[in-house]
Amino acid sequence: MLATASHPVPLGSSPEVGLSSAAVSALAQFMADSQALEEMAAAYTAADNLSADKEWSMDAFPELWGMSQFWNDENTARKLARECVSQAKGGTIVLISSPSVFLMLKKMGVPNKLLLLEYDSRFSVFPEFRFYDFARPLSLGGMKEQAAVVLVDPPYVNAECFSKAAQTTRALSGPDTKIIACTGWVVRHCAAETLGVKMINFRPGHAGGLATPFRAYVNYESKNPSFMYDPDPEDGDNDGTAFAGAGGIGTDA
Template sequence: MSDSDDEHSPPVLSAHALAALQEFHRETAEASEQRDPFSLGAMEEDWGMSQFWYNDETATRLAEELIHEAGEGGRIACVSAPSVYQKLKQGVVDGSDRVSAMVLEYDRRFAAYGQDFVFYDYNEPLRLPDHVAPQSFDIVLADPPYLSEECLSKVAQTIKYLSKSKVLLCTGAIMEPHAKELLGVEMCGFLPQHNRNLANNFRCFVNYPSCLLSG
Protein backbone atom coordinates (compact mmCIF):
# COMPACT_ATOMS: atom_id res chain seq x y z
CA MET A 1 0.00 0.00 0.00
CA SER A 2 1.40 3.42 -0.92
CA ASP A 3 1.78 6.43 1.34
CA SER A 4 -1.01 8.05 -0.67
CA ASP A 5 -3.35 5.16 0.16
CA ASP A 6 -2.53 5.59 3.87
CA GLU A 7 -3.37 9.26 3.76
CA HIS A 8 -6.86 8.63 2.36
CA SER A 9 -7.78 5.59 4.44
CA PRO A 10 -10.68 6.25 6.83
CA PRO A 11 -9.67 6.48 10.49
CA VAL A 12 -10.26 3.31 12.53
CA LEU A 13 -11.55 3.62 16.09
CA SER A 14 -9.87 1.66 18.83
CA ALA A 15 -11.91 -1.05 20.51
CA HIS A 16 -12.27 1.19 23.58
CA ALA A 17 -13.43 4.20 21.56
CA LEU A 18 -15.86 2.09 19.55
CA ALA A 19 -17.36 0.64 22.73
CA ALA A 20 -17.76 4.16 24.18
CA LEU A 21 -19.46 5.36 21.00
CA GLN A 22 -21.87 2.42 21.01
CA GLU A 23 -22.70 3.08 24.67
CA PHE A 24 -23.39 6.75 23.88
CA HIS A 25 -25.81 5.81 21.09
CA ARG A 26 -27.55 3.29 23.36
CA GLU A 27 -28.05 5.83 26.13
CA THR A 28 -29.28 8.45 23.66
CA ALA A 29 -31.82 6.00 22.23
CA GLU A 30 -33.03 5.02 25.69
CA ALA A 31 -33.39 8.65 26.74
CA SER A 32 -35.42 9.34 23.61
CA GLU A 33 -37.71 6.39 24.35
CA GLN A 34 -38.18 7.46 27.97
CA ARG A 35 -38.88 11.12 27.20
CA ASP A 36 -42.42 12.18 27.96
CA PRO A 37 -44.00 12.62 24.50
CA PHE A 38 -46.04 15.50 25.92
CA SER A 39 -43.12 17.37 27.49
CA LEU A 40 -42.31 20.81 26.16
CA GLY A 41 -39.53 20.45 23.63
CA ALA A 42 -40.36 16.80 22.91
CA MET A 43 -40.49 18.02 19.30
CA GLU A 44 -38.02 20.59 18.06
CA GLU A 45 -39.28 23.94 16.78
CA ASP A 46 -39.30 24.29 13.01
CA TRP A 47 -38.66 27.95 12.32
CA GLY A 48 -39.51 27.37 8.67
CA MET A 49 -43.10 26.81 9.84
CA SER A 50 -42.91 29.79 12.21
CA GLN A 51 -42.87 27.55 15.28
CA PHE A 52 -41.87 29.10 18.60
CA TRP A 53 -42.78 27.14 21.71
CA TYR A 54 -43.93 28.83 24.92
CA ASN A 55 -41.73 28.43 27.95
CA ASP A 56 -42.93 26.18 30.76
CA GLU A 57 -44.34 28.99 32.90
CA THR A 58 -46.45 30.42 30.06
CA ALA A 59 -47.67 27.03 28.87
CA THR A 60 -48.72 26.20 32.43
CA ARG A 61 -50.52 29.51 32.94
CA LEU A 62 -52.42 29.18 29.67
CA ALA A 63 -53.30 25.55 30.40
CA GLU A 64 -54.67 26.57 33.81
CA GLU A 65 -56.75 29.27 32.15
CA LEU A 66 -58.18 26.85 29.60
CA ILE A 67 -59.07 24.26 32.25
CA HIS A 68 -60.77 26.87 34.42
CA GLU A 69 -62.81 28.30 31.57
CA ALA A 70 -63.69 24.95 29.98
CA GLY A 71 -65.18 23.67 33.21
CA GLU A 72 -65.86 20.12 34.33
CA GLY A 73 -65.93 17.81 31.30
CA GLY A 74 -65.15 20.73 29.01
CA ARG A 75 -63.59 20.51 25.57
CA ILE A 76 -60.56 22.57 24.55
CA ALA A 77 -59.19 23.24 21.07
CA CYS A 78 -55.58 24.34 20.66
CA VAL A 79 -55.16 25.84 17.20
CA SER A 80 -51.48 26.10 16.22
CA ALA A 81 -50.56 26.01 19.92
CA PRO A 82 -49.09 22.54 20.50
CA SER A 83 -46.98 23.48 23.52
CA VAL A 84 -50.12 24.33 25.52
CA TYR A 85 -51.79 21.12 24.35
CA GLN A 86 -48.72 19.22 25.56
CA LYS A 87 -48.96 20.89 28.97
CA LEU A 88 -52.62 19.91 29.22
CA LYS A 89 -51.79 16.29 28.45
CA GLN A 90 -48.85 16.02 30.84
CA GLY A 91 -51.26 15.70 33.73
CA VAL A 92 -49.25 18.10 35.89
CA VAL A 93 -51.80 20.95 35.83
CA ASP A 94 -54.60 20.63 38.35
CA GLY A 95 -57.86 19.65 36.66
CA SER A 96 -56.32 18.47 33.38
CA ASP A 97 -57.92 15.07 33.92
CA ARG A 98 -61.37 16.70 33.93
CA VAL A 99 -61.17 18.16 30.42
CA SER A 100 -60.41 16.91 26.91
CA ALA A 101 -58.22 18.65 24.38
CA MET A 102 -57.45 18.54 20.68
CA VAL A 103 -54.54 20.06 18.78
CA LEU A 104 -55.09 21.47 15.29
CA GLU A 105 -51.70 21.68 13.58
CA TYR A 106 -50.12 21.89 10.13
CA ASP A 107 -47.07 19.98 11.36
CA ARG A 108 -47.86 16.30 10.87
CA ARG A 109 -45.31 15.26 13.48
CA PHE A 110 -48.08 15.90 15.98
CA ALA A 111 -50.07 13.05 14.44
CA ALA A 112 -48.18 11.06 17.08
CA TYR A 113 -50.91 12.23 19.45
CA GLY A 114 -53.47 10.03 17.71
CA GLN A 115 -57.11 11.05 17.64
CA ASP A 116 -56.35 14.29 19.47
CA PHE A 117 -54.52 15.53 16.35
CA VAL A 118 -56.33 17.28 13.50
CA PHE A 119 -54.37 18.38 10.46
CA TYR A 120 -54.98 22.09 10.00
CA ASP A 121 -53.98 24.48 7.23
CA TYR A 122 -55.06 28.05 7.95
CA ASN A 123 -55.30 28.65 4.19
CA GLU A 124 -58.32 26.33 4.28
CA PRO A 125 -59.85 27.46 7.57
CA LEU A 126 -63.04 25.39 7.39
CA ARG A 127 -61.57 22.23 5.93
CA LEU A 128 -61.94 20.11 9.04
CA PRO A 129 -62.90 16.45 9.51
CA ASP A 130 -66.49 15.51 10.22
CA HIS A 131 -65.81 14.58 13.84
CA VAL A 132 -64.86 18.19 14.57
CA ALA A 133 -68.36 19.55 14.95
CA PRO A 134 -69.19 23.27 14.83
CA GLN A 135 -69.42 25.15 18.15
CA SER A 136 -68.34 22.02 20.02
CA PHE A 137 -65.50 23.46 22.11
CA ASP A 138 -66.01 25.32 25.36
CA ILE A 139 -62.91 27.41 24.74
CA VAL A 140 -60.54 27.80 21.80
CA LEU A 141 -56.91 28.85 22.13
CA ALA A 142 -55.36 30.01 18.87
CA ASP A 143 -51.87 31.19 18.02
CA PRO A 144 -51.82 32.14 14.32
CA PRO A 145 -48.46 31.25 12.78
CA TYR A 146 -47.98 34.61 11.04
CA LEU A 147 -48.52 38.24 12.01
CA SER A 148 -50.66 39.28 9.10
CA GLU A 149 -54.25 40.39 8.68
CA GLU A 150 -54.77 37.69 6.06
CA CYS A 151 -53.60 34.91 8.40
CA LEU A 152 -55.59 36.19 11.37
CA SER A 153 -58.73 36.60 9.26
CA LYS A 154 -58.59 32.96 8.18
CA VAL A 155 -57.76 31.63 11.63
CA ALA A 156 -60.68 33.70 12.98
CA GLN A 157 -63.00 31.73 10.70
CA THR A 158 -61.74 28.53 12.28
CA ILE A 159 -62.13 29.93 15.79
CA LYS A 160 -65.73 30.99 15.15
CA TYR A 161 -66.52 27.57 13.72
CA LEU A 162 -65.08 25.71 16.71
CA SER A 163 -65.97 27.84 19.72
CA LYS A 164 -69.20 27.90 21.66
CA SER A 165 -68.23 31.39 22.81
CA LYS A 166 -64.88 31.72 24.62
CA VAL A 167 -61.73 32.68 22.72
CA LEU A 168 -58.14 32.99 23.95
CA LEU A 169 -55.95 34.42 21.21
CA CYS A 170 -52.16 34.72 21.36
CA THR A 171 -50.50 36.91 18.76
CA GLY A 172 -48.46 40.06 18.31
CA ALA A 173 -49.63 43.29 19.90
CA ILE A 174 -49.52 44.81 16.41
CA MET A 175 -52.55 42.67 15.54
CA GLU A 176 -54.75 44.23 18.26
CA PRO A 177 -57.01 46.31 15.93
CA HIS A 178 -57.69 43.35 13.66
CA ALA A 179 -58.21 40.98 16.60
CA LYS A 180 -60.79 43.32 18.13
CA GLU A 181 -62.60 43.72 14.84
CA LEU A 182 -62.62 40.04 13.96
CA LEU A 183 -63.16 38.41 17.34
CA GLY A 184 -64.21 41.12 19.78
CA VAL A 185 -61.26 40.38 22.06
CA GLU A 186 -59.45 42.59 24.56
CA MET A 187 -55.70 42.68 25.20
CA CYS A 188 -54.57 41.11 28.47
CA GLY A 189 -51.99 42.33 30.95
CA PHE A 190 -50.44 38.87 31.09
CA LEU A 191 -47.33 38.67 28.92
CA PRO A 192 -46.69 35.26 27.32
CA GLN A 193 -43.06 34.23 27.01
CA HIS A 194 -41.31 31.83 24.64
CA ASN A 195 -38.34 29.54 25.03
CA ARG A 196 -36.58 31.74 22.51
CA ASN A 197 -36.91 35.50 22.75
CA LEU A 198 -39.01 36.94 19.95
CA ALA A 199 -38.45 40.39 18.50
CA ASN A 200 -42.21 40.96 18.34
CA ASN A 201 -44.25 42.26 21.27
CA PHE A 202 -46.41 39.19 21.93
CA ARG A 203 -49.71 39.37 23.82
CA CYS A 204 -52.83 37.46 24.82
CA PHE A 205 -56.40 38.52 24.00
CA VAL A 206 -59.72 37.24 25.41
CA ASN A 207 -63.41 37.85 24.75
CA TYR A 208 -64.58 36.96 28.29
CA PRO A 209 -63.81 38.11 31.87
CA SER A 210 -60.42 36.63 32.74
CA CYS A 211 -57.71 36.97 35.36
CA LEU A 212 -55.28 37.22 32.44
CA LEU A 213 -56.61 40.73 31.78
CA SER A 214 -54.89 42.04 34.91
CA GLY A 215 -51.64 40.20 34.26
Protein backbone atom coordinates in the same frame (compact mmCIF):
# COMPACT_ATOMS: atom_id res chain seq x y z
CA MET B 1 -7.64 13.33 -29.61
CA LEU B 2 -7.15 16.12 -27.06
CA ALA B 3 -7.90 19.61 -28.23
CA THR B 4 -5.39 22.33 -27.51
CA ALA B 5 -6.24 25.92 -26.68
CA SER B 6 -5.20 28.45 -29.25
CA HIS B 7 -4.56 30.94 -26.42
CA PRO B 8 -3.27 28.94 -23.46
CA VAL B 9 -3.82 30.33 -19.97
CA PRO B 10 -0.56 31.54 -18.47
CA LEU B 11 0.88 29.27 -15.81
CA GLY B 12 -0.19 30.27 -12.33
CA SER B 13 -3.35 32.09 -13.39
CA SER B 14 -6.97 30.99 -13.79
CA PRO B 15 -9.88 32.28 -15.86
CA GLU B 16 -12.43 34.42 -14.05
CA VAL B 17 -15.73 32.68 -13.45
CA GLY B 18 -18.78 34.72 -12.38
CA LEU B 19 -22.46 34.09 -11.67
CA SER B 20 -25.26 36.34 -12.71
CA SER B 21 -27.34 37.99 -9.97
CA ALA B 22 -30.24 35.68 -10.86
CA ALA B 23 -28.02 32.63 -10.47
CA VAL B 24 -26.71 33.86 -7.12
CA SER B 25 -30.28 34.43 -5.91
CA ALA B 26 -31.36 30.97 -7.08
CA LEU B 27 -28.37 29.37 -5.36
CA ALA B 28 -29.14 31.17 -2.09
CA GLN B 29 -32.77 30.01 -2.24
CA PHE B 30 -31.67 26.44 -2.95
CA MET B 31 -29.33 26.46 0.06
CA ALA B 32 -32.06 27.88 2.32
CA ASP B 33 -34.58 25.27 1.12
CA SER B 34 -32.01 22.51 1.62
CA GLN B 35 -31.36 23.66 5.19
CA ALA B 36 -35.09 23.66 5.94
CA LEU B 37 -35.51 20.16 4.51
CA GLU B 38 -32.54 18.85 6.51
CA GLU B 39 -33.95 20.31 9.74
CA MET B 40 -37.40 18.87 9.04
CA ALA B 41 -35.98 15.42 8.24
CA ALA B 42 -33.96 15.38 11.46
CA ALA B 43 -36.95 16.50 13.51
CA TYR B 44 -39.29 13.90 12.04
CA THR B 45 -36.70 11.16 12.55
CA ALA B 46 -36.46 12.08 16.24
CA ALA B 47 -40.24 12.12 16.61
CA ASP B 48 -40.52 8.66 15.02
CA ASN B 49 -38.64 7.23 18.00
CA LEU B 50 -41.19 8.56 20.49
CA SER B 51 -44.56 7.28 21.57
CA ALA B 52 -47.54 9.12 23.02
CA ASP B 53 -47.36 7.33 26.38
CA LYS B 54 -43.95 8.82 27.25
CA GLU B 55 -43.29 11.80 29.51
CA TRP B 56 -43.53 14.47 26.87
CA SER B 57 -41.51 17.63 26.52
CA MET B 58 -41.50 20.24 23.77
CA ASP B 59 -37.81 19.38 23.46
CA ALA B 60 -39.03 16.37 21.48
CA PHE B 61 -40.36 18.76 18.85
CA PRO B 62 -37.62 21.23 17.88
CA GLU B 63 -38.87 24.42 16.28
CA LEU B 64 -38.73 24.09 12.49
CA TRP B 65 -37.09 26.89 10.57
CA GLY B 66 -39.58 27.24 7.68
CA MET B 67 -42.78 26.86 9.69
CA SER B 68 -42.62 30.01 11.82
CA GLN B 69 -42.65 27.90 14.97
CA PHE B 70 -42.03 29.73 18.24
CA TRP B 71 -42.91 27.52 21.21
CA ASN B 72 -44.16 29.09 24.42
CA ASP B 73 -41.89 28.83 27.42
CA GLU B 74 -43.07 26.48 30.16
CA ASN B 75 -44.39 29.18 32.48
CA THR B 76 -46.47 30.71 29.68
CA ALA B 77 -47.85 27.31 28.67
CA ARG B 78 -48.76 26.52 32.28
CA LYS B 79 -50.58 29.82 32.86
CA LEU B 80 -52.51 29.53 29.61
CA ALA B 81 -53.37 25.89 30.35
CA ARG B 82 -54.68 26.75 33.81
CA GLU B 83 -56.83 29.55 32.42
CA CYS B 84 -58.23 27.20 29.77
CA VAL B 85 -59.25 24.66 32.41
CA SER B 86 -60.70 27.35 34.67
CA GLN B 87 -62.90 28.71 31.90
CA ALA B 88 -63.83 25.37 30.29
CA LYS B 89 -65.55 24.03 33.44
CA GLY B 90 -65.16 20.45 32.25
CA GLY B 91 -65.95 21.18 28.60
CA THR B 92 -63.92 20.65 25.44
CA ILE B 93 -60.73 22.66 24.95
CA VAL B 94 -59.57 23.24 21.37
CA LEU B 95 -55.99 24.36 20.75
CA ILE B 96 -55.38 25.92 17.33
CA SER B 97 -51.68 26.06 16.40
CA SER B 98 -50.75 25.92 20.10
CA PRO B 99 -48.98 22.61 20.76
CA SER B 100 -47.07 24.02 23.75
CA VAL B 101 -50.29 24.55 25.72
CA PHE B 102 -51.76 21.29 24.45
CA LEU B 103 -48.76 19.38 25.75
CA MET B 104 -48.97 21.16 29.10
CA LEU B 105 -52.64 20.18 29.42
CA LYS B 106 -51.67 16.57 28.66
CA LYS B 107 -48.96 16.67 31.33
CA MET B 108 -51.42 18.14 33.82
CA GLY B 109 -53.75 15.20 33.19
CA VAL B 110 -56.86 17.39 32.86
CA PRO B 111 -60.20 15.56 32.47
CA ASN B 112 -61.35 17.83 29.62
CA LYS B 113 -61.63 16.56 26.08
CA LEU B 114 -58.74 18.09 24.12
CA LEU B 115 -58.33 18.71 20.40
CA LEU B 116 -55.13 19.99 18.78
CA LEU B 117 -55.53 21.58 15.35
CA GLU B 118 -51.99 21.72 13.98
CA TYR B 119 -50.15 21.70 10.63
CA ASP B 120 -47.06 19.89 11.95
CA SER B 121 -47.78 16.18 11.58
CA ARG B 122 -45.16 15.23 14.16
CA PHE B 123 -47.95 15.76 16.68
CA SER B 124 -50.05 13.06 15.02
CA VAL B 125 -48.63 10.67 17.63
CA PHE B 126 -51.42 12.06 19.82
CA PRO B 127 -54.99 10.87 19.17
CA GLU B 128 -56.20 14.43 19.81
CA PHE B 129 -54.31 15.69 16.74
CA ARG B 130 -56.27 16.98 13.75
CA PHE B 131 -54.40 18.21 10.69
CA TYR B 132 -55.02 21.91 10.19
CA ASP B 133 -53.88 24.39 7.54
CA PHE B 134 -54.83 28.00 8.30
CA ALA B 135 -54.87 28.66 4.53
CA ARG B 136 -57.99 26.45 4.44
CA PRO B 137 -59.67 27.62 7.64
CA LEU B 138 -62.96 25.76 7.18
CA SER B 139 -61.50 22.44 5.97
CA LEU B 140 -62.00 20.66 9.27
CA GLY B 141 -62.69 17.14 8.06
CA GLY B 142 -66.31 17.20 9.13
CA MET B 143 -65.43 18.22 12.69
CA LYS B 144 -68.32 20.15 14.23
CA GLU B 145 -67.05 20.52 17.75
CA GLN B 146 -68.57 23.27 19.87
CA ALA B 147 -65.76 24.06 22.25
CA ALA B 148 -66.03 25.45 25.75
CA VAL B 149 -62.66 27.15 25.22
CA VAL B 150 -60.69 27.86 22.05
CA LEU B 151 -57.08 28.93 22.35
CA VAL B 152 -55.70 30.22 19.04
CA ASP B 153 -52.06 31.15 18.39
CA PRO B 154 -51.59 31.63 14.62
CA PRO B 155 -48.08 30.96 13.25
CA TYR B 156 -47.66 34.31 11.49
CA VAL B 157 -48.12 37.76 13.01
CA ASN B 158 -50.18 39.42 10.32
CA ALA B 159 -53.82 40.23 9.72
CA GLU B 160 -54.28 37.71 6.90
CA CYS B 161 -53.14 34.75 8.98
CA PHE B 162 -55.07 35.85 12.04
CA SER B 163 -58.26 36.46 10.05
CA LYS B 164 -58.18 32.95 8.63
CA ALA B 165 -57.49 31.38 12.02
CA ALA B 166 -60.36 33.48 13.37
CA GLN B 167 -62.68 31.81 10.84
CA THR B 168 -61.73 28.45 12.28
CA THR B 169 -62.22 29.72 15.80
CA ARG B 170 -65.72 30.98 15.03
CA ALA B 171 -66.64 27.71 13.31
CA LEU B 172 -65.83 25.80 16.51
CA SER B 173 -67.45 28.27 18.87
CA GLY B 174 -70.91 28.60 20.33
CA PRO B 175 -72.49 31.61 22.02
CA ASP B 176 -70.81 30.79 25.35
CA THR B 177 -67.39 29.76 24.06
CA LYS B 178 -64.46 31.44 25.77
CA ILE B 179 -61.77 32.54 23.33
CA ILE B 180 -58.12 33.14 24.18
CA ALA B 181 -55.91 34.48 21.40
CA CYS B 182 -52.14 34.96 21.40
CA THR B 183 -50.57 37.11 18.70
CA GLY B 184 -48.57 40.26 18.17
CA TRP B 185 -49.53 43.67 19.48
CA VAL B 186 -49.61 44.96 15.90
CA VAL B 187 -52.57 42.65 15.12
CA ARG B 188 -54.67 43.92 18.03
CA HIS B 189 -57.26 45.69 15.87
CA CYS B 190 -57.72 42.64 13.62
CA ALA B 191 -58.15 40.45 16.71
CA ALA B 192 -60.84 42.76 18.06
CA GLU B 193 -62.68 42.97 14.74
CA THR B 194 -62.65 39.25 13.91
CA LEU B 195 -63.13 37.67 17.33
CA GLY B 196 -64.40 40.43 19.59
CA VAL B 197 -61.47 39.93 21.96
CA LYS B 198 -59.72 42.52 24.11
CA MET B 199 -56.07 42.75 25.13
CA ILE B 200 -55.27 41.53 28.66
CA ASN B 201 -52.43 42.08 31.11
CA PHE B 202 -50.74 38.73 30.45
CA ARG B 203 -47.84 38.74 27.98
CA PRO B 204 -46.85 35.36 26.53
CA GLY B 205 -43.17 34.41 26.56
CA HIS B 206 -41.30 32.16 24.15
CA ALA B 207 -38.65 29.60 24.96
CA GLY B 208 -36.26 30.83 22.29
CA GLY B 209 -37.07 34.50 22.67
CA LEU B 210 -39.05 36.58 20.21
CA ALA B 211 -38.26 40.18 19.24
CA THR B 212 -41.90 41.01 18.54
CA PRO B 213 -44.26 42.53 21.13
CA PHE B 214 -46.58 39.61 21.83
CA ARG B 215 -49.88 39.86 23.69
CA ALA B 216 -52.88 37.79 24.74
CA TYR B 217 -56.55 38.62 24.18
CA VAL B 218 -59.85 37.21 25.51
CA ASN B 219 -63.58 37.65 24.86
CA TYR B 220 -64.68 37.29 28.50
CA GLU B 221 -64.08 38.80 31.92
CA SER B 222 -61.72 36.74 34.07
CA LYS B 223 -61.14 36.82 37.82
CA ASN B 224 -57.48 36.04 37.23
CA PRO B 225 -55.55 39.36 37.43
CA SER B 226 -53.29 38.34 34.56
CA PHE B 227 -56.29 37.72 32.32
CA MET B 228 -58.10 40.95 33.13
CA TYR B 229 -58.35 43.56 30.40
CA ASP B 230 -55.33 45.81 29.90
CA PRO B 231 -56.41 49.34 30.94
CA ASP B 232 -54.06 50.91 28.36
CA PRO B 233 -53.81 48.59 25.34
CA GLU B 234 -52.48 51.33 23.06
CA ASP B 235 -49.25 52.01 24.95
CA GLY B 236 -47.30 49.87 22.49
CA ASP B 237 -45.35 47.90 25.11
CA ASN B 238 -43.01 50.81 25.64
CA ASP B 239 -41.73 49.27 28.86
CA GLY B 240 -40.08 46.53 26.78
CA THR B 241 -41.36 43.63 28.87
CA ALA B 242 -43.00 41.98 25.88
CA PHE B 243 -39.53 41.38 24.48
CA ALA B 244 -38.61 39.11 27.38
CA GLY B 245 -37.49 35.72 26.13
CA ALA B 246 -39.26 33.72 28.80
CA GLY B 247 -41.54 33.91 31.76
CA GLY B 248 -45.03 34.69 30.55
CA ILE B 249 -45.33 38.09 32.21
CA GLY B 250 -48.43 38.66 34.31
CA THR B 251 -49.51 39.97 37.68
CA ASP B 252 -50.26 36.68 39.39
CA ALA B 253 -47.87 34.17 40.90
